[in-house]
Amino acid sequence: MSAPGADISLPRLRLLVSFIRPHWRVMLLGLVLGLLGNAVGLATPMVTKWVLDSLGAAGSMTEPIVALVALVIVGAGITLWQWILLGTLAERVVLDARTSIIRRYFAARIAELTGRPTGELVTRVTSDTGLLHQASGSIIGLINSSLALIGTLVLMGVLDLVLLGSTLVAVIIVGIIMAVLMPSIAKAQEAAQASVGRLGGALEGALRAIRTVKASRAEARQGDRIIADARDSAAHSVRAARRTASVWTITWTGIQLSIIAILGIGAWRAELGLLELSSLIAFLLYAFQLMGPISELTQNVTALQAGIAAASRIREIEAIDVEPRQPATPTDTSATGPARTDDLPVLVFRNVTARYAPDTPPAVRGINLEIPRRGHTAIVGPSGAGKTTLFSLILRFLEPRDGELLLDGRPYSTYTHDEIRARLAYVEQETPVVPGTIRDNLLFTHPDATDDELRTVLTAVRLDEKIDSLDEGLDTSLSSSEVSGGQRQRIALARAILRTPDVLLLDEATAQVDGLTEAALHDCIRQRAATGAVVTIAHRLSTVLDADSIAVMEDGRIRAQGTHSELLASDELYRQLIEALRIADSREPDQQSTDDLAMAAARR
Numbered sequence: 001m002s003a004p005g006a007d008i009s010l011p012r013l014r015l016l017v018s019f020i021r022p023h024w025r026v027m028l029l030g031l032v033l034g035l036l037g038n039a040v041g042l043a044t045p046m047v048t049k050w051v052l053d054s055l056g057a058a059g060s061m062t063e064p065i066v067a068l069v070a071l072v073i074v075g076a077g078i079t080l081w082q083w084i085l086l087g088t089l090a091e092r093v094v095l096d097a098r099t100s101i102i103r104r105y106f107a108a109r110i111a112e113l114t115g116r117p118t119g120e121l122v123t124r125v126t127s128d129t130g131l132l133h134q135a136s137g138s139i140i141g142l143i144n145s146s147l148a149l150i151g152t153l154v155l156m157g158v159l160d161l162v163l164l165g166s167t168l169v170a171v172i173i174v175g176i177i178m179a180v181l182m183p184s185i186a187k188a189q190e191a192a193q194a195s196v197g198r199l200g201g202a203l204e205g206a207l208r209a210i211r212t213v214k215a216s217r218a219e220a221r222q223g224d225r226i227i228a229d230a231r232d233s234a235a236h237s238v239r240a241a242r243r244t245a246s247v248w249t250i251t252w253t254g255i256q257l258s259i260i261a262i263l264g265i266g267a268w269r270a271e272l273g274l275l276e277l278s279s280l281i282a283f284l285l286y287a288f289q290l291m292g293p294i295s296e297l298t299q300n301v302t303a304l305q306a307g308i309a310a311a312s313r314i315r316e317i318e319a320i321d322v323e324p325r326q327p328a329t330p331t332d333t334s335a336t337g338p339a340r341t342d343d344l345p346v347l348v349f350r351n352v353t354a355r356y357a358p359d360t361p362p363a364v365r366g367i368n369l370e371i372p373r374r375g376h377t378a379i380v381g382p383s384g385a386g387k388t389t390l391f392s393l394i395l396r397f398l399e400p401r402d403g404e405l406l407l408d409g410r411p412y413s414t415y416t417h418d419e420i421r422a423r424l425a426y427v428e429q430e431t432p433v434v435p436g437t438i439r440d441n442l443l444f445t446h447p448d449a450t451d452d453e454l455r456t457v458l459t460a461v462r463l464d465e466k467i468d469s470l471d472e473g474l475d476t477s478l479s480s481s482e483v484s485g486g487q488r489q490r491i492a493l494a495r496a497i498l499r500t501p502d503v504l505l506l507d508e509a510t511a512q513v514d515g516l517t518e519a520a521l522h523d524c525i526r527q528r529a530a531t532g533a534v535v536t537i538a539h540r541l542s543t544v545l546d547a548d549s550i551a552v553m554e555d556g557r558i559r560a561q562g563t564h565s566e567l568l569a570s571d572e573l574y575r576q577l578i579e580a581l582r583i584a585d586s587r588e589p590d591q592q593s594t595d596d597l598a599m600a601a602a603r604r
């Protein structure tokens with residue numbers, strides 16, 4: 001990605017300033033300290049001239065020397081204070097930006113996050129925010145160094161206008177070189193940063209799929225692909241480094257040549273009696289000092305450009321859509337819905353159509369489905385039939401385009417996302433556990449659950465003995481290899497049944513699970529279905545046979561619904577699915593899913 005130009009245009013500068021604005025008081029103090037520091041720096045050569053002018057005048061040397069020492073000490077104190085102040089400010093700006101992005105990520109709609117490479121999202125927090133660090137002090141630095149430059153030139157002019165003329169020639173040449181080279185340095189830095197973002201995305205994806213990468217013997221190829229992004233970043237950074245080096249070298253040489261010129265012209269003018277020797281020395285001191293503001297200007301412009309690029313990448317993230325915190329339709333008395341009775345279905349789909357993007361065909365259409373307050377509803381169907389989309393709608397990861405969902409007879413729009421999810425428990429198929437220990441995972445939804453409650457659910461999923469056998473028990477990290485895939489699924493199940501949810505949503509793993517896990521799963525489904533609602537995306541015959549009601553999906557629609565025997569008698573696709581599941585069950589148990597089975601059925 002190349003951000004639109006690397007210029008320091010006003011709107012882009014405003015973007016950077018927006019990160020620093022909350023800290024304007026500290027900025028102001030930093031600026032005042034900077035100005036004081038400048039004044040001290042500018043005064044030093046003049047006081048040196050005072051020392052030289054007092055040479056020979058007995059007894060009058062003390063004052064200027066004391067003043068010189070005082071200037072050095074005060075200058076050091078001011079520099080130290082400003083340094084610490086601006087360093088702290090920079091860290092605060094970075095922390096603020098990181099906090100804001102992290103909060104945004106967790107508030108975002110699922111589609112906003114799943115549509116971007118995870119690693120790139122991570123890079124925005126870790127790497128881009130870092131660039132704000134230097135940039136935060138660069139605005140003050142720019143003001144300071146510009147004023148120092150002007151102040152130095154003015155005082156040089158006070159000392160000798162002819163010498164100032166030769167100095168100005170050097171300064172103008174340096175200025176032109178900077179103006180030409182600086183934008184290209186910023187562009188190169190920006191491109192390097194974009195490559196780092198791509199690298200993060202690709203690396204994260206590849207590490208996530210490391211088993212497949214290795215099994216496919218694709219380590220070298222995959223590594224090369226990602227290293228290409230790293231190389232790309234390095235190439236841009238090297239270009240930036242080369243240009244920065246050129247700017248520096250030319251600036252240094254320019255200043256040194258101008259000092260030699262000043263020395264020559266100054267000595268000649270002193271000989272003619274047009275310039276005092278003390279003034280020449282003071283002028284030379286200013287000429288040496290000139291390097292300070294010029295190099296500061298260079299560094300600050302570079303930091304500012306990098307910061308502006310980072311700021312626009314960070315603000316881009318702030319444009320991502322978040323889930324609303326308030327219900328779309330505020331609840332009024334008429335919207336509270338019918339009284340909650342056992343007959344009232346807990347969830348209802350009323351003619352629901354949903355699509356993932358405005359220009360894509362609907363993923364599900366015309367869905368009418370009731371989930372009773374008690375019992376097990378299984379959803380079956382071939383791959384792409386819309387099973388996961390149905391779950392996404394229930395969990396409100398996706399909003400219907402037409403129709404509506406009801407919870408306890410009340411439209412979803414009258415609830416907040418939080419209120420709805422508080423009534424559900426969800427066991428996802430692919431990543432059922434979060435990073436951390438077993439305890440962290442169990443307490444994830446209800447952090448206040450007691451150890452007794454944890455033990456009860458662990459017993460229910462037949463994990464109690466396993467946990468007891470672990471050295472660190474509940475505090476065993478899930479990154480440890482001591483916990484198998486099936487056990488992870490049971491941990492997720494235990495978490496889901498911890499506080500008896502109204503609706504347990506279970507996306508059954510397509511991969512084969514061990515016997516113990518399968519048995520635990522079915523016990524839990526049965527127990528939960530006796531008192532609450534369980535909805536499964538079923539991939540196993542035993543789960544389907546367990547269900548009180550089965551919805552058969554095909555091509556985004558529910559084509560049939562009923563009990564197992566009703567569907568066997570009435571629905572051809574269901575018969576094919578079941579036949580395929582039977583074949584799968586009678587075969588060596590492996591990675592069968594209804595998806596593969598449906599394909600098998602289709603071939604028959």
Ligand SMILES: Nc1ncnc2c1ncn2[C@@H]1O[C@H](COP(=O)(O)OP(=O)(O)OP(=O)(O)O)[C@@H](O)[C@H]1O
Binds near residue numbers: 363381383385387595
């Ligand atoms: N994030 C997405 N963006 C765009 N289209 C999507 C997205 N997720 C699913 N779809 C499309 O929506 C339709 C239904 O997909 P869905 O994932 O709900 O099916 P499924 O029955 O769960 O399939 P599977 O069993 O393979 O997971 C498919 O045509 C799919 O291509």
